[in-house]
Amino acid sequence: MLTIIHGADFHLDAPFAALPPDKARARRAEQRELLDRLAGLAEERRADVVLLSGDLLDGGQTYQETVQALARTLAASVRGEEPALEAEPETADKPRGFVCKICGFVYESDTLPEDFTCPICRRPASDFEPLA
Numbered sequence: 085m086l087t088i089i090h091g092a093d094f095h096l097d098a099p100f101a102a103l104p105p106d107k108a109r110a111r112r113a114e115q116r117e118l119l120d121r122l123a124g125l126a127e128e129r130r131a132d133v134v135l136l137s138g139d140l141l142d143g144g145q146t147y148q149e150t151v152q153a154l155a156r157t158l159a160a161s162v163r164g165e166e167p168a169l170e171a172e173p174e175t176a177d178k179p180r181g182f183v184c185k186i187c188g189f190v191y192e193s194d195t196l197p198e199d200f201t202c203p204i205c206r207r208p209a210s211d212f213e214p215l216a
Contacts, residue, residue, distance in 0.1 A: 085132070086132050087129055087130060087131045087132050087133070088104070088131065088132065088133045088134075088135060089122065089125060089126050089129065089131045089133070089134045090135045090137065091122055091134075091135070091137075092110055092136070092138035092139075093137065093138040094118070094119075094136070094138070094140050094141075095115075095141070095142035095180055096115050096116075096119075096140060096141050096142060096146075096150050097115075097141055097142055097143050097145060097146050097147055098110075098111075098112075098143055098149050099111060099142075099143045099144040099187075099189070099190070099192075099203075100101075100112070101190070101203075103188045105162065105181065105183065105190045105192075105215055108190060109192075110149070111146075112147070112149075113149075115150075116149060116150060116153040119153045119154060119156070119213075120153065120156065120157070122134070122157055123156060123157040126157075134157075134158075143186045145169050145191075145192065145193060148210040152176050178190060180193065180215065181193055181214075181215045182196045182209075182212040182213060182214055182215065183194070183212060183213060183214075183215055184204065184205060184207060184211055184212050185201045185207075185211050185213055186202070186205045186207045186210065186211050187202060187204045187205040187207075189202050189204045189205070190215065191201065191212065196209050196212055197209065198216050200212070
């Protein structure tokens with residue numbers, strides 16, 4: 085019998101703009117943990133197929149931690165394969181990104197493009213400041 089595990093609409097790396105930066109970071113970490121749980125389930129059930137459909141990613145930015153979590157999940161879904169990457173969790177003591185001084189939207193990245201416009205209030209990059 086064929087064993088299929090299906091997951092959909094993960095919306096990984098959603099910006100969670102309504103949350104404070106630390107809560108948004110924690111929520112994204114929870115999403116990545118879900119991928120690890122999915123990999124564990126695939127191994128436990130000896131799944132023949134792991135199908136990830138729908139909105140896998142969300143937002144305009146994909147974090148390295150998410151790429152690593154996806155790599156672990158996909159590697160674990162192939163019997164006999166070892167994960168290629170080890171995850172390094174986002175650290176709360178190393179905030180990165182920029183916050184809109186007008187609406188509070190957080191753009192998480194080491195750099196902010198000069199032509200960036202806030203997706204919430206439409207203010208330019210000059211209205212952003214580095215996270216403290």
